[in-house]
Amino acid sequence: MVWQVYTIIFELAIMNENMNPSSTGTEPEIIIIGGGIIGLVLTIGLLRVGVKVKVYEQAQGFREIGAGIAFTANAIRCMNLIDQSIPVALRSSGSVATSNGGAEDPDDYLRWIDGYDRHREDPRKQRLFYKLSAGPRGFEGCRRDQFLESLVKCIPPNVVELKKRLDTIEDRGEGQKLLVRFTDGTTAEADAVIGCDGVKSRVRQILLGEDHPASRPSYSHCMAYRTLIPMAQAKEALGEYKATNQHNHIGPNANLLHYPVANNTMMNAVAFVRDPNKWPDDSQTVAVGTKDEVRAAFQGWCAPVRDLIERFPDTMSKWAIFDLWEYPVPYYNNDRLCLAGDAAHATSPHHGAGAGQGIEDALCLTTLMREVVTECRAHPEAKAKALTAAFRAYNQVRRTRSQWLVNSSRRVCDLHQQAEWADDAKLTKAESVFEEMKDRTFKIWHFDYEGMVAETLQGFRQRMGWANGIAKTTQIY
Amino acid sequence: MVWQVYTIIFELAIMNENMNPSSTGTEPEIIIIGGGIIGLVLTIGLLRVGVKVKVYEQAQGFREIGAGIAFTANAIRCMNLIDQSIPVALRSSGSVATSNGGAEDPDDYLRWIDGYDRHREDPRKQRLFYKLSAGPRGFEGCRRDQFLESLVKCIPPNVVELKKRLDTIEDRGEGQKLLVRFTDGTTAEADAVIGCDGVKSRVRQILLGEDHPASRPSYSHCMAYRTLIPMAQAKEALGEYKATNQHNHIGPNANLLHYPVANNTMMNAVAFVRDPNKWPDDSQTVAVGTKDEVRAAFQGWCAPVRDLIERFPDTMSKWAIFDLWEYPVPYYNNDRLCLAGDAAHATSPHHGAGAGQGIEDALCLTTLMREVVTECRAHPEAKAKALTAAFRAYNQVRRTRSQWLVNSSRRVCDLHQQAEWADDAKLTKAESVFEEMKDRTFKIWHFDYEGMVAETLQGFRQRMGWANGIAKTTQIY
Numbered sequence: 001m002v003w004q005v006y007t008i009i010f011e012l013a014i015m016n017e018n019m020n021p022s023s024t025g026t027e028p029e030i031i032i033i034g035g036g037i038i039g040l041v042l043t044i045g046l047l048r049v050g051v052k053v054k055v056y057e058q059a060q061g062f063r064e065i066g067a068g069i070a071f072t073a074n075a076i077r078c079m080n081l082i083d084q085s086i087p088v089a090l091r092s093s094g095s096v097a098t099s100n101g102g103a104e105d106p107d108d109y110l111r112w113i114d115g116y117d118r119h120r121e122d123p124r125k126q127r128l129f130y131k132l133s134a135g136p137r138g139f140e141g142c143r144r145d146q147f148l149e150s151l152v153k154c155i156p157p158n159v160v161e162l163k164k165r166l167d168t169i170e171d172r173g174e175g176q177k178l179l180v181r182f183t184d185g186t187t188a189e190a191d192a193v194i195g196c197d198g199v200k201s202r203v204r205q206i207l208l209g210e211d212h213p214a215s216r217p218s219y220s221h222c223m224a225y226r227t228l229i230p231m232a233q234a235k236e237a238l239g240e241y242k243a244t245n246q247h248n249h250i251g252p253n254a255n256l257l258h259y260p261v262a263n264n265t266m267m268n269a270v271a272f273v274r275d276p277n278k279w280p281d282d283s284q285t286v287a288v289g290t291k292d293e294v295r296a297a298f299q300g301w302c303a304p305v306r307d308l309i310e311r312f313p314d315t316m317s318k319w320a321i322f323d324l325w326e327y328p329v330p331y332y333n334n335d336r337l338c339l340a341g342d343a344a345h346a347t348s349p350h351h352g353a354g355a356g357q358g359i360e361d362a363l364c365l366t367t368l369m370r371e372v373v374t375e376c377r378a379h380p381e382a383k384a385k386a387l388t389a390a391f392r393a394y395n396q397v398r399r400t401r402s403q404w405l406v407n408s409s410r411r412v413c414d415l416h417q418q419a420e421w422a423d424d425a426k427l428t429k430a431e432s433v434f435e436e437m438k439d440r441t442f443k444i445w446h447f448d449y450e451g452m453v454a455e456t457l458q459g460f461r462q463r464m465g466w467a468n469g470i471a472k473t474t475q476i477y
Numbered sequence: 478m479v480w481q482v483y484t485i486i487f488e489l490a491i492m493n494e495n496m497n498p499s500s501t502g503t504e505p506e507i508i509i510i511g512g513g514i515i516g517l518v519l520t521i522g523l524l525r526v527g528v529k530v531k532v533y534e535q536a537q538g539f540r541e542i543g544a545g546i547a548f549t550a551n552a553i554r555c556m557n558l559i560d561q562s563i564p565v566a567l568r569s570s571g572s573v574a575t576s577n578g579g580a581e582d583p584d585d586y587l588r589w590i591d592g593y594d595r596h597r598e599d600p601r602k603q604r605l606f607y608k609l610s611a612g613p614r615g616f617e618g619c620r621r622d623q624f625l626e627s628l629v630k631c632i633p634p635n636v637v638e639l640k641k642r643l644d645t646i647e648d649r650g651e652g653q654k655l656l657v658r659f660t661d662g663t664t665a666e667a668d669a670v671i672g673c674d675g676v677k678s679r680v681r682q683i684l685l686g687e688d689h690p691a692s693r694p695s696y697s698h699c700m701a702y703r704t705l706i707p708m709a710q711a712k713e714a715l716g717e718y719k720a721t722n723q724h725n726h727i728g729p730n731a732n733l734l735h736y737p738v739a740n741n742t743m744m745n746a747v748a749f750v751r752d753p754n755k756w757p758d759d760s761q762t763v764a765v766g767t768k769d770e771v772r773a774a775f776q777g778w779c780a781p782v783r784d785l786i787e788r789f790p791d792t793m794s795k796w797a798i799f800d801l802w803e804y805p806v807p808y809y810n811n812d813r814l815c816l817a818g819d820a821a822h823a824t825s826p827h828h829g830a831g832a833g834q835g836i837e838d839a840l841c842l843t844t845l846m847r848e849v850v851t852e853c854r855a856h857p858e859a860k861a862k863a864l865t866a867a868f869r870a871y872n873q874v875r876r877t878r879s880q881w882l883v884n885s886s887r888r889v890c891d892l893h894q895q896a897e898w899a900d901d902a903k904l905t906k907a908e909s910v911f912e913e914m915k916d917r918t919f920k921i922w923h924f925d926y927e928g929m930v931a932e933t934l935q936g937f938r939q940r941m942g943w944a945n946g947i948a949k950t951t952q953i954y
């Protein structure tokens with residue numbers, strides 16, 4: 001047991017010393033499709049362990065949709081294992097803790113607060129239902145575009161090519177590299193392709209077939225209205241403490257989440273609203289939303305919430321939340337293709353943990369590719385076998401947890417928005433969900449990533465025939 | 478930290494040495510309403526720590542409804558801390574492990590197997606979806622009536638009175654004992670009353686008021702058809718292995734659970750069937766069910782399941798499952814009244830963990846009453862304060878977890894019976910629930926009962942003003 005722990009620590013230490021080994025000509029060549037946060041984090045990791053990487057991004061430049069993003073302390077520790085430059089990039093992009101309790105209470109919290117009208121004597125008061133401490137710097141939030149910009153600086157020139165939209169991937173048989181075709185008619189070759197191309201992933205379509213139901217995400221019947229509100233205005237509505245600290249106001253069929261950004265000068269506010277209707281156009285998931293729509297969804301809520309909504313702009317972005325809950329991806333790998341991040345397990349955002357899962361994917365793949373590089377040096381002819389074994393081990397390790405998150409995000413949305421919040425006779429029942437909320441949140445925050453690294457290595461070695469072990473198979477009797 | 482652990486171990490050790498202290502005349506007198514398994518286990522615990530206990534049971538004799546009951550290894554360890562005679566009683570009542578893997582595989586498992594027809598080439602084969610190991614002797618099952626009989630033997634004569642149905646409890650004010658009235662006109666007095674009187678608890682009605690919605694359990698819209706099948710017949714339907722080991726066959730709107738009992742001569746089989754209708758009569762929750770009803774519910778299921786159902790008797794017991802999910806009890810204590818077991822948190826049986834929660838309650842109350850006895854010896858005038866503080870600490874420690882179980886039991890029933898099991902296109906989604914199933918099961922199995930004992934003691938001491946500490950209060954701002 002102790003020996004195993006030391007082995008893991010030793011292997012992590014090797015990873016951190018193994019940066020930028022000089023090329024031997026035997027290293028695997030991998031194409032990453034998609035230059036978002038997960039694509040670039042993975043690129044940094046694979047370059048460090050000696051893989052030859054090219055990234056193709058369809059956009060004209062680096063851009064991340066969505067204003068802010070927050071990472072748990074655990075996700076940041078995973079980043080550090082992938083490469084120490086990544087948390088440095090995060091912090092240099094201006095990440096800050098999401099709470100402002102000051103020296104007296106430096107922890108970051110998730111707080112669930114009664115957003116529905118309880119007819120209190122003082123209509124501006126709200127009851128705090130529950131809070132969970134994530135410890136000091138338990139979350140660090142930043143602007144997505146700024147983090148991406150910092151990540152780009154960690155990557156050598158010519159690794160990333162923009163304006164390249166993936167068309168097809170051709171497997172030309174054993175001993176041959178994969179042929180990747182772009183929609184502009186150009187091509188590229190690689191030993192393997194990893195799709196980090198997001199919720200509408202083209203690599204996923206190629207891996208599963210276009211007719212597979214998981215090739216397209218489906219509508220979660222929840223919309224998010226997002227806006228930034230000047231902090232002075234937010235304080236008028238909510239008061240100093242609520243405005244400057246994360247709160248999730250919950251109630252029937254909707255919830256309102258906010259936290260401070262931009263060095264406490266602005267509040268990032270997101271109103272999640274249940275939508276029983278079909279979303280009209282799957283190819284266009286962002287539309288213009290109006291303040292009147294938000295007002296209608298929060299009718300009957302308490303005064304501070306309604307006052308905050310009055311400070312929303314007249315129009316704002318309305319995001320239809322699509323995910324892979326309805327039809328999860330049955331396997332994340334096929335031969336020399338593989339999916340990571342949202343391409344594999346696009347989730348609704350209710351845990352705020354989608355990107356963190358992608359970081360865990362990247363740590364798993366970086367761990368594996370270090371092994372593949374070592375194997376290729378000793379046995380260049382075993383490259384395809386090693387890549388396939390690595391992707392199989394990755395699928396085995398990552399699929400269960402990341403698909404759990406997709407389910408769990410839907411579930412916590414249901415709990416946030418249960419009708420019981422509006423029914424005084426059902427309030428004891430409604431509040432009894434917080435034990436489950438805690439368990440789900442802790443499963444995300446307290447992930448044993450060192451255990452994952454160990455399991456990943458064991459899975460790869462078993463598949464390479466280096467160790468005894470029975471692969472998990474379907475049991476029919 | 479280490480010091481704390483030693484303190485706990487020391488306190489547990491004291492508990493085990495503190496049996497049957499001689500009476501000092503200062504000890505609290507407690508009435509337990511209900512002589513079921515939890516009532517008697519608690520009685521044994523309270524007697525051991527020096528409480529003067531009387532138990533009143535409305536029935537003519539000791540009886541437990543339901544054929545079998547199984548306890549986890551964890552629940553048995555809790556029994557051992559309450560009193561070492563309790564696991565001895567369990568084992569002397571003929572408890573056996575619920576699996577029969579033999580020397581090669583001695584662990585007990587929960588197994589979820591595909592019960593719905595998948596049109597396999599061999600229609601008798603079924604796919605094992607998932608299994609969880611509980612370790613060797615992970616569960617021990619026995620007949621309820623036999624365990625109860627063994628428990629009675631651990632209790633001195635004249636402690637339990639039968640044919641006493643509780644009518645009212647009168648609080649005659651400070652310094653006075655509670656006056657307990659029975660429906661036969663007799664009365665009894667005590668310093669406190671603990672209701673272990675099950676799902677239809679009268680103590681709960683008295684504690685909350687008869688009009689409170691939690692004073693009556695509600696229908697879970699699931700029925701259980703229960704029967705025993707001779708093992709030879711069960712093997713004809715399922716084959717040797719499936720018949721002699723626990724399996725839960727899952728599918729749309731129903732599931733079929735079975736495990737061997739009576740030294741492997743019989744199979745205990747329970748068919749759970751979703752019921753969209755209202756249950757006609759809340760006072761009569763057991764009715765006669767027919768084989769035709771079960772056949773209809775499992776139409777379209779695989780051949781082994783249908784063959785097993787053909788071996789059900791033509792009529793059998795049909796149980797309407799009632800629980801406290803819809804309206805949970807808002808507090809388990811009020812002054813000198815308190816609820817434990819099903820009276821506090823009646824649950825549906827889908828985790829098979831309802832009785833185990835009652836055992837945890839009994840451990841918590843036994844821990845507290847040892848403190849109360851000690852306090853009363855030193856300060857006889859503080860008896861009422863100490864009892865009230867104990868019940869408050871109990872409510873604080875036990876309510877969250879036990880109500881989580883009520884929710885979780887409903888949730889796993891929904892997962893067992895999801896429509897997706899019958900839809901090949903949704904099978905990946907359906908199977909993605911097992912990570913959640915594992916987490917929920919492990920939360921039950923791996924409960925930190927030593928941590929609970931420590932938290933219980935701390936809560937009591939804080940409420941008695943023996944230690945600094947801020948009680949958890951509702952936060953409004």
